[in-house]
Amino acid sequence: MTGDSELLNKLFSLIHDYIKTIRDDKSLITHYKTPEALPSMFDPSVDGQGITSDKFLSLLEVYLSNSVKTGHKYFCNQLFGGFNIVPFVAEIITSLTSTSMYTYEVAPIATLMEMELIKKMNQIIGFRTGNGQFVSGGSSANLVAALCARNKKFPDLKYKGIHGKSALTMFVSDQAHYSLNKVANLIGIGSNNLIKIPSDHNGCMIVDELEAALIASEKKGDSPFLVVATAGTTVLGAFDPIEPISVIARNHNNVWLHVDGAFGGSVALSKLHSHLLAGIHLADSLTWDPHKMMSIPLICSVLLVKDNNILNNACACDNDEYLFHDHEFKDYDLGKSSIQCGRRADVLKLWFSWKFFGDSGYEDRINKLFKLTEYAQAVVKKSARLELVATPQSVTICFRYIPDRDTNIDQLNLMLRDQLMKTGKIMINYSYYKDQVTIRLVVINPDLETEDIDYIFDEIISAGKRAEIKL
Numbered sequence: 001m002t003g004d005s006e007l008l009n010k011l012f013s014l015i016h017d018y019i020k021t022i023r024d025d026k027s028l029i030t031h032y033k034t035p036e037a038l039p040s041m042f043d044p045s046v047d048g049q050g051i052t053s054d055k056f057l058s059l060l061e062v063y064l065s066n067s068v069k070t071g072h073k074y075f076c077n078q079l080f081g082g083f084n085i086v087p088f089v090a091e092i093i094t095s096l097t098s099t100s101m102y103t104y105e106v107a108p109i110a111t112l113m114e115m116e117l118i119k120k121m122n123q124i125i126g127f128r129t130g131n132g133q134f135v136s137g138g139s140s141a142n143l144v145a146a147l148c149a150r151n152k153k154f155p156d157l158k159y160k161g162i163h164g165k166s167a168l169t170m171f172v173s174d175q176a177h178y179s180l181n182k183v184a185n186l187i188g189i190g191s192n193n194l195i196k197i198p199s200d201h202n203g204c205m206i207v208d209e210l211e212a213a214l215i216a217s218e219k220k221g222d223s224p225f226l227v228v229a230t231a232g233t234t235v236l237g238a239f240d241p242i243e244p245i246s247v248i249a250r251n252h253n254n255v256w257l258h259v260d261g262a263f264g265g266s267v268a269l270s271k272l273h274s275h276l277l278a279g280i281h282l283a284d285s286l287t288w289d290p291h292k293m294m295s296i297p298l299i300c301s302v303l304l305v306k307d308n309n310i311l312n313n314a315c316a317c318d319n320d321e322y323l324f325h326d327h328e329f330k331d332y333d334l335g336k337s338s339i340q341c342g343r344r345a346d347v348l349k350l351w352f353s354w355k356f357f358g359d360s361g362y363e364d365r366i367n368k369l370f371k372l373t374e375y376a377q378a379v380v381k382k383s384a385r386l387e388l389v390a391t392p393q394s395v396t397i398c399f400r401y402i403p404d405r406d407t408n409i410d411q412l413n414l415m416l417r418d419q420l421m422k423t424g425k426i427m428i429n430y431s432y433y434k435d436q437v438t439i440r441l442v443v444i445n446p447d448l449e450t451e452d453i454d455y456i457f458d459e460i461i462s463a464g465k466r467a468e469i470k471l
């Protein structure tokens, strides 16, 4: 039986090897195995016997070698990626000191960290008296924002329920994240009352269409209560024009304007690119996921709200006296205005990372990602085999491989992507945009350099050629 110290030493060595693999460009990101094949390497069953520490270590080894190396430079598959020691260590400390963010007494320093970062992020976006909270993901941030919007429109609904009200309607672009469909379900308005506004050829909401939809909804006798603009759409990385959208929201009974900046909120950190968020100070709330463009390990998500009291109004309830006691510093008990009870101290990894790299470190990082995306765009434009699907606005580039001969381009691109993923050398995703398959490369890892972009596109074109032969 291995003791704590010996176990930790061995663990440290495993972690160290894993980090070396992530940092090695030539190592594979994934050794793809089907769900039928994987159990032959890793038995997922749990039984009554228990295991020794040595067996525990050997299982960890198998887990690590079969995990997808999302910190690897060539993992460009998702809106998150990259690996940094500082937030990783903070994550370990979060787990080591396992606590909940509901009361100051059990999370004293973490509470101060959260209050400080919420203040700082509000200042950055121009919510002068704003409030906010760390939540369990961008989807949850969007959900809580919608609760706030609903509470502003119908404060009594929290107590009386939704019965007898005219239909509550919310408006998003046709490029908005699917979490908003879930939000319509979760807050009880129903997905038929989620109104999708068409987007233009760059994937941005068409403002006149929003106005027309609001007027139509009002004419029907519905109650529009929420407009959501997206800052960094999931597929194209496009930014809806917040300023003109805010004017329309204001002109229609001050309907709540939420900005889903889960992906693009971090652009606020760059003086060069924050113009993409122009008008953000006019919104009522913002979702901002530091686990995306700031490369903080999952999960790290923030909801910011302009009205200091709204979270409390929308989320607080009674019957919580066992936890929230009356005391001198009760304003430091952050949990009352959260929809969660237990809440992880996700703030630690962001706070330590921000402290370590500073504003300038993050600004440089965001600027670098944009520059690399510009470079990637030039590579696509130069290639006879690749075609841009839309002009990139941020750090996502969507394109298609165009074959030499007449064939099914969608099918070919699906094959290309599948082949590439199974080589394990590069991971990029695909999606559908305006009914066509598009390959989506997310330039999310700040360790990437232009040579890496060249390498990635060489591999993509080779995979395209192989797929052409097979099709």
Ligand SMILES: Cc1ncc(COP(=O)(O)O)c(C=O)c1O
Binding pocket: 079, 136, 137, 138, 139, 140, 176, 177, 179, 230, 232, 233, 234, 260, 261, 262, 263, 289, 301
């Ligand atoms: C625009 C947008 N909003 C919200 C989300 C959901 O964020 P999370 O995965 O943190 O729940 C995503 C996820 O990719 C997204 O792209």
